[in-house]
Amino acid sequence: MRPMLARTRVGLAAARATMACPVVLVPTMGALHNGHRALLRLARELAGQGDQRGDQRGDQRADQRGDQAGSVLVSIFVNPLQFGQGEDFDRYPRTIERDLEICAEEGVSVVFAPSRREMYPVEPQVTVDPGPAGRLLEGEFRPGFFGGVLTVVLKLFQLTRPDLAVFGEKDAQQLALIRHMVADLDLGPRIAGAPIHRDPDGLATSSRNVYLSEWERASALALPKALAAGAAAAGGGPKAALAAAAMLLDAASASDPPVELDYLTVADPASFVEAGPDYTGRALLLVAARVGSTRLIDNTWLTFGPETAAEAGSLENHAAHD
Ligand code: AMP
Numbered sequence: 363m364r365p366m367l368a369r370t371r372v373g374l375a376a377a378r379a380t381m382a383c384p385v386v387l388v389p390t391m392g393a394l395h396n397g398h399r400a401l402l403r404l405a406r407e408l409a410g411q412g413d414q415r416g417d418q419r420g421d422q423r424a425d426q427r428g429d430q431a432g433s434v435l436v437s438i439f440v441n442p443l444q445f446g447q448g449e450d451f452d453r454y455p456r457t458i459e460r461d462l463e464i465c466a467e468e469g470v471s472v473v474f475a476p477s478r479r480e481m482y483p484v485e486p487q488v489t490v491d492p493g494p495a496g497r498l499l500e501g502e503f504r505p506g507f508f509g510g511v512l513t514v515v516l517k518l519f520q521l522t523r524p525d526l527a528v529f530g531e532k533d534a535q536q537l538a539l540i541r542h543m544v545a546d547l548d549l550g551p552r553i554a555g556a557p558i559h560r561d562p563d564g565l566a567t568s569s570r571n572v573y574l575s576e577w578e579r580a581s582a583l584a585l586p587k588a589l590a591a592g593a594a595a596a597g598g599g600p601k602a603a604l605a606a607a608a609m610l611l612d613a614a615s616a617s618d619p620p621v622e623l624d625y626l627t628v629a630d631p632a633s634f635v636e637a638g639p640d641y642t643g644r645a646l647l648l649v650a651a652r653v654g655s656t657r658l659i660d661n662t663w664l665t666f667g668p669e670t671a672a673e674a675g676s677l678e679n680h681a682a683h684d
Pocket of ligand 1: 389390391392397398401528529530531532533556557558559560566567568569
């Protein structure tokens with residue numbers, strides 16, 4: 363069944379009133395792909411509808427909570443506040459008809475797809491400050507990005523009043539900052555993270571992958587390969603993991619077309635401060651790079667310490683998923 367489509371705040375309020383609880387929100391910028399589908403499936407599971415694929419784990423989770431079936435709400439909004447000068451706001455893919463079909467296939471109840479004017483009737487004067495973790499890495503390379511993201515997410519929370527909201531680990535720093543915002547500002551929704559979804563060749567699925575030519579895509583595969591190499595070397599500590607990943611990216615910087623690195627780091631997953639040589643516990647190996655005019659980000663979990671173990675499962679097993 364096609365979801366209800368709300369274009370306005372009034373329409374959203376009317377649609378929201380019909381939704382069964384718990385309401386699970388999945389905020390997106392549209393151009394939905396298999397990575398978004400994975401979020402929608404998790405959202406449906408969390409809403410107590412079980413796993414559509416009949417996966418036992420999902421059914422058990424729903425049963426354990428004893429929930430009534432709730433509903434999934436997807437927002438589709440290319441948020442101008444999070445795009446900097448010279449970024450791809452104008453060319454960002456917009457595919458609303460296909461998005462609605464995907465939402466229908468994934469059992470979404472309501473899609474909120476407001477216009478820019480509906481979302482920002484006036485230029486906002488008050489925005490969210492993402493704090494110190496928001497000034498590092500993506501925050502450094504994309505000034506204003508996280509302020510824009512957190513502001514629109516806060517507005518979406520206010521407008522849709524979800525019980526839960528699902529975000530992807532692909533944007534690990536964004537997910538962590540949303541968790542910080544929810545805790546620091548006493549917001550209502552519980553936050554769930556979904557693992558990174560990868561295309562069969564290993565590249566993290568992204569709406570921006572459509573910009574890549576065949577050759578650019580071949581170069582871009584250096585990112586997941588570097589993360590896998592870093593994860594494989596994690597037994598030697600953060601420095602060894604970083605060095606292994608850097609070696610691959612160094613080589614890729616000389617490929618044709620080249621991979622131009624913005625950053626590669628091993629960081630604490632809450633503060634995003636670089637992990638020192640004695641760091642123990644879970645950490646993220648994070649990379650951002652440009653290939654042609656496309657900017658890509660990716661990451662993987664590592665664990666350092668007594669039971670050092672790389673958690674590169676998603677990198678090694680990606681071919682099994684699609
Ligand atoms: P976007 O439409 O790119 O803003 O993404 C909407 C949500 O989907 C965000 O929470 C992203 O982190 C998540 N997402 C996008 N791509 C992936 C992916 N490949 N794996 C997991 N989550 C993703």
